[in-house]
Amino acid sequence: MNLKLFKILTKKIKEKEIISPKEMEIIDNNCEYLGIPKILLMENAGKCVSDEIDNLRVELGDVPIFIFCGTGNNGGDGFATARHLGKCKVILLGKEENIKTYEARENFKILKNLTEFGNIEIKNATYPNEILEILNEIENLDKAIVVDAMLGTGIRGELREPYGTVVEKLNKIKRKNDNIKIISVDVETGNLNADKVITFHKRKTINKLNNLIVKPIGIPKEAEYVVGWGDLKALSKRDPNSHKGENGKVLVIGGSKEFFGAPILAGLAALKLADIVSIASVKDVVKKITNPELITYKLKGDYIGEKCIDKLIEISKKYDCIVLGNGLGVNEETKGFVNGFLEGIDKDKKVVIDADAIKVIDYEKFEFRENFIFTPHRREFEYMGVNLDNLPSSTIVLKGKYDIIFNKNNVKINKTGNSGMTIGGTGDILCGIIGGLYAKNEAFLSACCGCFINGYAGDLLLKEKGYYYTPMDIIEKIPHVLKLFG
Numbered sequence: 367m368n369l370k371l372f373k374i375l376t377k378k379i380k381e382k383e384i385i386s387p388k389e390m391e392i393i394d395n396n397c398e399y400l401g402i403p404k405i406l407l408m409e410n411a412g413k414c415v416s417d418e419i420d421n422l423r424v425e426l427g428d429v430p431i432f433i434f435c436g437t438g439n440n441g442g443d444g445f446a447t448a449r450h451l452g453k454c455k456v457i458l459l460g461k462e463e464n465i466k467t468y469e470a471r472e473n474f475k476i477l478k479n480l481t482e483f484g485n486i487e488i489k490n491a492t493y494p495n496e497i498l499e500i501l502n503e504i505e506n507l508d509k510a511i512v513v514d515a516m517l518g519t520g521i522r523g524e525l526r527e528p529y530g531t532v533v534e535k536l537n538k539i540k541r542k543n544d545n546i547k548i549i550s551v552d553v554e555t556g557n558l559n560a561d562k563v564i565t566f567h568k569r570k571t572i573n574k575l576n577n578l579i580v581k582p583i584g585i586p587k588e589a590e591y592v593v594g595w596g597d598l599k600a601l602s603k604r605d606p607n608s609h610k611g612e613n614g615k616v617l618v619i620g621g622s623k624e625f626f627g628a629p630i631l632a633g634l635a636a637l638k639l640a641d642i643v644s645i646a647s648v649k650d651v652v653k654k655i656t657n658p659e660l661i662t663y664k665l666k667g668d669y670i671g672e673k674c675i676d677k678l679i680e681i682s683k684k685y686d687c688i689v690l691g692n693g694l695g696v697n698e699e700t701k702g703f704v705n706g707f708l709e710g711i712d713k714d715k716k717v718v719i720d721a722d723a724i725k726v727i728d729y730e731k732f733e734f735r736e737n738f739i740f741t742p743h744r745r746e747f748e749y750m751g752v753n754l755d756n757l758p759s760s761t762i763v764l765k766g767k768y769d770i771i772f773n774k775n776n777v778k779i780n781k782t783g784n785s786g787m788t789i790g791g792t793g794d795i796l797c798g799i800i801g802g803l804y805a806k807n808e809a810f811l812s813a814c815c816g817c818f819i820n821g822y823a824g825d826l827l828l829k830e831k832g833y834y835y836t837p838m839d840i841i842e843k844i845p846h847v848l849k850l851f852g
């Protein structure tokens with residue numbers, strides 16, 4: 367069922383044609399998760415750029431080529447381009463030891479092995495006079511091709527030196543002589559007035575130029591759809607100088623006289639990610655909560671009913687994210703509470719809605735808010751009656767062998783996890799993980815990463831213990847998964 371739904375959704379949800387640098391980074395890293403090494407993508411990128419330059423040389427003739435390279439992977443693309451071109455001058459705008467990544471370093475090393483044969487020349491231009499000497503050389507030429515492999519999707523903020531000087535000077539040279547052709551790799555560096563940009567895989571939101579060529583470099587569609595460690599690497603990082611409460615505050619509202627374990631599992635899972643986690647539940651549940659890290663709110667009665675709405679809406683104001691439904695019970699009391707609470711809660715409050723809460727919502731008149739995340743299993747999903755021709759703004763996680771995570775603009779599939787996770791409680795743990803992430807991240811990313819972390823924890827346990835691990839084992843594994851990929 368889930369794979370069938372996934373295929374339907376990939377047809378219904380329009381594929382993004384323009385993506386942000388952050389989305390590209392997730393795709394890049396998920397390529398690696400799928401077994402495609404970045405250096406392969408860099409090789410293909412270099413080949414694309416050198417092919418484009420060969421076309422340009424047909425028009426311009428055999429003119430000198432200068433490749434300005436930064437210390438990141440954009441520079442790495444420049445090194446690969448140089449090797450494919452065979453004859454050019456590579457200007458590294460920084461020290462070799464500052465080349466940031468393995469892929470770029472490897473390509474630089476190969477270039478160095480070629481320099482003694484005279485076709486490839488490398489200049490380390492770190493100081494202004496070295497850079498100006500090269501720029502003056504270009505300025506005195508009638509024709510030349512300049513490749514901008516300085517900065518790509520890794521650019522942050524205002525252009526720092528020496529890139530500012532290089533861009534300013536190249537623009538000046540370009541204004542004086544249009545036979546100096548400038549080709550930008552992936553993204554124009556700053557406000558460089560490039561003649562053409564060759565961008566990889568998809569146009570980026572930061573591309574300015576219209577004269578842009580999009581080149582495939584071997585990234586499969588699956589890298590856009592499969593949840594991998596690329597999603598985890600995109601999660602907000604914990605600020606080392608942060609204070610208690612700044613890394614997420616989560617309130618779990620659940621439990622009843624029948625079910626006490628569900629909200630506690632959700633709370634303990636959330637506690638691995640957020641730094642303040644509370645549980646609001648009836649007295650039978652609260653008295654079973656012995657973990658001193660979990661703050662509790664004791665509610666009257668055997669079930670959380672309408673009489674608790676105002677109090678819990680008020681308490682919710684102190685939390686970044688609410689996890690609602692675990693062990694609530696399904697009856698008129700909880701039905702009245704859930705519908706009244708979701709209607710009355712602040713419009714922008716982040717809520718993860720699970721299990722019994724899903725079962726008691728009156729969907730006829732329900733508003734699927736963007737800041738709601740639903741985590742149904744198959745039967746609950748069917749009960750929700752989601753209209754696939756009018757997808758909701760809310761994010762929905764359809765759990766299963768393959769988790770399908772979607773909303774009206776996105777769809778992804780998570781394949782971590784195993785049949786050992788059919789034990790009771792894993793759904794509550796998933797909610798807690800998603801709630802803990804959602805406190806500090808946006809909905810779709812939190813839902814994707816929650817599924818990945820929950821399943822990957824189960825996969826680690828399968829290797830260690832076989833199928834006979836417990837929900838508490840999964841909770842204890844959460845930090846290991848984050849440490850592996852976070």
Ligand SMILES: NC(=O)C1=CN([C@@H]2O[C@H](COP(=O)(O)OP(=O)(O)OC[C@H]3O[C@@H](n4cnc5c(N)ncnc54)[C@H](O)[C@@H]3O)[C@@H](O)[C@H]2O)[C@H](O)CC1
Nearest residue numbers: 407408438439440517518519520521522523524525526552
């Ligand atoms: N997306 C793909 O499939 C592929 C992309 N490739 C290329 O990789 C770059 C992105 O590389 P990355 O290392 O993330 O960043 P950059 O090279 O763009 O720059 C990082 C480098 O620059 C410094 N820096 C950042 N901001 C500034 C600034 N404002 N001023 C000065 N310096 C800055 C930062 O400190 C880093 O050192 C992508 O564009 C593609 O070209 C892969 O090679 C192929 C696959």
Ligand SMILES: [K+]
Nearest residue numbers: 514517551553
């Ligand atoms: K560039």
